Amino acid sequence: MAPSLDTIFAALSDPTRRAILSMLLEDDMAVTDVAEPFEMSLAAISKHLVILANAGLITQEKRGRVKWCKLEPDALRGASVWMQGFGQFEAVNLDAFERFLAVELSDPRPDREEDQDRDAPPKEEE
Amino acid sequence: MAPSLDTIFAALSDPTRRAILSMLLEDDMAVTDVAEPFEMSLAAISKHLVILANAGLITQEKRGRVKWCKLEPDALRGASVWMQGFGQFEAVNLDAFERFLAVELSDPRPDREEDQDRDAPPKEEE
């Protein structure tokens, strides 16, 4: 069964876990390597990874004695969709909403001056 | 200071709070009215509202003895931008989405004189 929004948002609410996701954006990693930059025990990181996996945000595959962690960005889609409409698409015209989405997603979108990446930024751009 | 991603995602991780946000999408509401459909005490709902307000997701304004709760969709922008960094799904332009919602929801709504500052600049709190 697909992870609930509860699970996904809760997983995202911890800065360590968001940092882990950011790291995995660059490459798949072994558990030990994920844990290396953090000042906490390996067991703690292992628990965080379980939480991320339960939320569907990563998958883990064991090869030999190494367990590889892989980002699953699709898991964010449900949360993203909810946020975009606060879950109340039925309250509005769905056709119009879909047309709106089509336009939004197809455009290169010039009007993007976003601030705010005080936390671990998903992409480094310095 | 702007609420952290920690605070925002944590606020979104509770189903009661997400339901409250959905209700507020339709209209501003008094605290008692927010609490009405839930099977928990008014005090519990009041706490949830504090959490949502701390996350910047709602604002509360007291007029007389009634405290009105108002959705602040802008607060989701930070979270949306962070999630957008993971690619795969394109984050939607929230401004445009709001404009879309405004058009879709505008007509059949009487007595909404408190709706004036939808486009007001973001206020600081704390």
Place this chain on the structure above:
DNA sequence: AGCATTCTCAACCTTTCGGTTAAGCTTGCC
């Protein structure tokens, strides 16, 4: 075989979360 590496599990601890009830503070109305 023996040992190191990699990771999880179990037990434990402290803090936070989400709820309760009871009391109290404003505010509006008669």
Place this chain on the structure above:
DNA sequence: GGCAAGCTTAACCGAAAGGTTGAGAATGCT
């Protein structure tokens, strides 16, 4: 003034979150 309506605060409670340490299970290396 007196009372009801509308919320918040305080004290409390059980459960869950997030960390620790220590032991243990696989696996790979020599």
